[in-house]
Amino acid sequence: MKALDDLTFDNRFARLGDAFSTHVLPEPLDKPRLVVASPGAMALLDLDPSVADTPLFAELFGGHKLWAEAEPRAMVYSGHQFGGYSPQLGDGRGLLLGEAYNAAGEHWDLHLKGAGMTPYSRMGDGRAVLRSSIREFLASEALHALGIPSSRALCVIGSDTPVWREKQERGAMLLRLAPSHIRFGHFEYFYYTQKSEQLAQLAEHVLNLHYPECREQPEPYLAMFREIVERNAELIAKWQAYGFCHGVMNTDNMSILGITFDFGPFAFLDDFDAHFICNHSDHEGRYSFSNQVPIGQWNLSALAQALTPFISVDALKETLGLFLPLYQAHYLDLMRRRLGLTTAEEADQKLVERLLQLMQNSGVDYTLFFRRLGDEPAALAVSRLRDDFVDLAGFDAWAKLYTARITRDGDYTEEQRRERMHAVNPLYILRNYLAQNAITAAESGDYSEVRRLHEVLSQPFEVQAGMEQYAQRPPDWGKHLEISCSS
Numbered sequence: 001m002k003a004l005d006d007l008t009f010d011n012r013f014a015r016l017g018d019a020f021s022t023h024v025l026p027e028p029l030d031k032p033r034l035v036v037a038s039p040g041a042m043a044l045l046d047l048d049p050s051v052a053d054t055p056l057f058a059e060l061f062g063g064h065k066l067w068a069e070a071e072p073r074a075m076v077y078s079g080h081q082f083g084g085y086s087p088q089l090g091d092g093r094g095l096l097l098g099e100a101y102n103a104a105g106e107h108w109d110l111h112l113k114g115a116g117m118t119p120y121s122r123m124g125d126g127r128a129v130l131r132s133s134i135r136e137f138l139a140s141e142a143l144h145a146l147g148i149p150s151s152r153a154l155c156v157i158g159s160d161t162p163v164w165r166e167k168q169e170r171g172a173m174l175l176r177l178a179p180s181h182i183r184f185g186h187f188e189y190f191y192y193t194q195k196s197e198q199l200a201q202l203a204e205h206v207l208n209l210h211y212p213e214c215r216e217q218p219e220p221y222l223a224m225f226r227e228i229v230e231r232n233a234e235l236i237a238k239w240q241a242y243g244f245c246h247g248v249m250n251t252d253n254m255s256i257l258g259i260t261f262d263f264g265p266f267a268f269l270d271d272f273d274a275h276f277i278c279n280h281s282d283h284e285g286r287y288s289f290s291n292q293v294p295i296g297q298w299n300l301s302a303l304a305q306a307l308t309p310f311i312s313v314d315a316l317k318e319t320l321g322l323f324l325p326l327y328q329a330h331y332l333d334l335m336r337r338r339l340g341l342t343t344a345e346e347a348d349q350k351l352v353e354r355l356l357q358l359m360q361n362s363g364v365d366y367t368l369f370f371r372r373l374g375d376e377p378a379a380l381a382v383s384r385l386r387d388d389f390v391d392l393a394g395f396d397a398w399a400k401l402y403t404a405r406i407t408r409d410g411d412y413t414e415e416q417r418r419e420r421m422h423a424v425n426p427l428y429i430l431r432n433y434l435a436q437n438a439i440t441a442a443e444s445g446d447y448s449e450v451r452r453l454h455e456v457l458s459q460p461f462e463v464q465a466g467m468e469q470y471a472q473r474p475p476d477w478g479k480h481l482e483i484s485c486s487s
Helices: 039-043 049-053 055-061 130-146 184-192 196-210 212-216 220-242 289-306 313-320 323-338 348-362 366-373 378-388 392-409 414-422 432-443 448-457
Strands: 021-023 033-037 073-075 079-081 084-086 094-101 107-113 152-158 162-164 168-178
Touching: 033 039, 033 049, 033 055, 033 130, 033 448, 039 049, 039 130, 039 152, 049 055, 055 152, 079 184, 130 152, 130 168, 130 432, 130 448, 184 196, 184 289, 196 212, 196 220, 212 220, 220 289, 220 313, 220 323, 289 313, 289 323, 323 348, 348 392, 366 378, 366 414, 378 392, 432 448
Parallel strands: none
Antiparallel strands: 021 073, 033 152, 073 094, 079 084, 094 107, 107 168, 152 168, 162 168
16 A cells, blocks of 8 residues: 555646646645545555545645645636536636556546636635535445446545635535546537647547547547447436436536536435436526436537537437437346346336336335335335335235236345345435535534445445434435535
């Protein structure tokens, strides 16, 4: 394992030049201190977990010190926000410190969020507050533990720096890790500003570093776009299967790698509600839970437009047409697994759709239903779950179909079924009220709750002794919380 001083950098994005980013130094936080760190994320950099408790750790990730090899840059990009094109966005409060690589040769961007003003701050102060930093930290690591592709969060550093939002809050910094921070909006920026040379340079950079297998294809850029479509179809299928609502699916928040990126007013579903809106600024419901699939395809079409200098329009349209069937295949496979099924039947889609409609009509807790469905033999489990539903006749009809389907599914023991279902149906998810409880404690200087919640969420499928309070339905005040973009 490495000490902090031993990180090795290879800043490939910075070498693209000043057309792509601007050199900016972080603005230090006042009295930086560790709030929480992720041993799993630290392992990606081969860092010894004990270094998180050293003064140097808070100084580096609180903006006071830099590695000699670091090259902090604010990246420029644009994007479609709520359907309208914003010609210049960019890192308004984040800095790409550099790219560190580990013993396995993997490169990881070190991106410091809340690092101060940049040329792209757009009237903002460049700061991030403690509550939003904690939310992104918890969400990044929780999604990863669920098997949903996501950027990672190494740590949150708190401070005494005052920051004004709706009220005075305290500033914080979050260190985010990802193999790349390139977004759909990077391509859009160079396309719409007609900077063809830089657009080609960016496309070559992404192809060579992140999709090298596509170079061997007859049309490398088309192969790369198809891979991006496939990754996003699988990603959004996982969001939908696990009840994750992103909240702000602007194209500048879409990763070129098909990972969950830029957490803002996100939420996991409590009661199942297909039309749930987690962002209180989303008055039209553009980014509601049920809209995430069509918006994902819309965003890919926006990226496709920026790739027209390299790929024919017909080929792009044909590839975009793959998104929905790919999504449906991934989603149905995940839902079969959540129901404990190991084989495929044509009627499975109707079985899933009917269940979700019943859950919607009755306000059934989405996560706990699937977990409890695997706790006991199928017939007994559905009989115990019956009281959660309003339409008893409708549920009885569904339960009859489900138990018959389980009987046909295969020759395995109930214990095997239970183990299989518990491996894909979490007991613990990041409910908004749990995050809020941790934030409230942290804002008063008590970081124990955010650390405990992170630890629980790092093993979402395993029963953890003494942690029953994290596996309960939310209280009435904690249901369907809408979160603002303020961060």
